[in-house]
Amino acid sequence: MPQPTAAPRRGRFFRIVAALAVLLALAGYVLVQYISGGGSGPRCTAQADDGSSYGLSPEQAVNAATISAVGTSHGMPQRAVTIALATALQESGLRNLDHGDRDSLGLFQQRPSQGWGTAEQVMDPVYAAGKFYDHLKKIHGYTQLPLTVAAQEVQRSGFPQAYAKHEPDATLLADALTGRAPASFSCAATKSSLAGDTATVRAALKRDFGAGVLPAGKAAKPSEVLLPVRTATGRAGGASGAGASAQQRGWELAHWAVANSAALHIRQVSYAGQEWTASTNHAPWRRTDTVRAASASRSGGASGTEVRITLTK
Structure with missing residues (x-):
């Protein structure tokens, strides 16, 4: 009687090795995607008043x-x-x-x-x-x-x-x-121990919006970027000036900062009496001081005319 050869066993062995290689490659891809934020599901959300959203x-x-x-x-x-x-x-x-x-x-x-x-x-x-x-x-x-x-x-x-x-x-x-829908864009924080850099944030703002988005010689803390809200024509946002268009510009800048929070290591964004703070959960915008914000907005104070971007230290 002919003896069984080793060929079938070798064929099974190579098929098993190939299957393991595919599984390892898939696991590696999933791990890389998770670390980079690309495979852990949507981590940013645009929310509409009617409850619809896009991740x-x-x-x-x-x-x-x-x-x-x-x-x-x-x-x-x-x-x-x-x-x-x-x-x-x-x-x-x-x-x-x-x-x-x-x-x-x-x-x-x-x-x-x-x-x-x-x-x-x-x-x-x-x-x-x-x-x-x-x-x-x-x-x-x-x-x-x-x-x-x-x-x-x-x-x-x-x-x-x-x-x-x-x-x-x-x-x-x-x-x-574009800021038409206030406090409607939020992101969950990604895992990172890196500190933010104001020069990098300012460069990114200039890249996307142009040099006019940044104030000349505006003082700020080392971990902050302050943006005076101006309309498309360059007028400062305030009670007597641009009105709704200035407020929309402010929310545009604020939402831009939230969208870039993972890439630029932004911890908090504040505007018009509301603030978003980075969290591993989808933290929404929340009011900080409604009375003070409303008063400042009517008088042209900072709460209504300035976006504050605070970086991770």
Whole structure:
């Protein structure tokens, strides 16, 4: 009788080894994603008054805040920000991808070969968002067009109807990140022992909003960045000046800081008598002193005209 050979046993052994390798690779991926905040579920949330919400990872939150900030800094209306956010949600999931179809790259999957810029440029979220808005503003009546039509005029996608499904989420995000919906954007803290750096925060603000966002010679504690609230035309926010538009600008800056809290090690953001404090849970905004805040806002005091960003020490 022929004796069984070792070949079947070797085949089973190699299959087991291959399966273990796949499991180890998957476990490593999950661990990296957890540490980086990308695989632990949404850690930032934009909340609407009607109870609807949209969750983002810290990476997505930073990119969404940049797209919004670049739009308002270019003088674009909120509808433009909504169109840009919906486009980036479809093209990249609000992630700055270093790959795509053919030579498509970045948040908007722009192609260097089609005149969008160099590969390095389109991988810069500020540049990419700016180029998107530059193209969008050339479309006559884009604010009145269906979102999917306006986005397609810019992108020339092979799937033009795909943008429409992102409009509700993009609208909710735009409401929060442009400051139209006060105290509507929050994030959970990520595990980190690193201290924040005011120079890094100031550089990030200038990158997204332009140099005019920062005050000249404004004194602050070593672990704080203070931002006087100004309208798009540069007027200081106060009781006699910009009114609602100044308050919206303040919430735009405050929500930007929360969206960047993990990346820039921001511990607390305060504005208009409310504050957000980093917590491992989804800590919402809370009122600090309603009476004092209301009084300061009426008199042009700091509570209504200044965003205070406090860093981790």
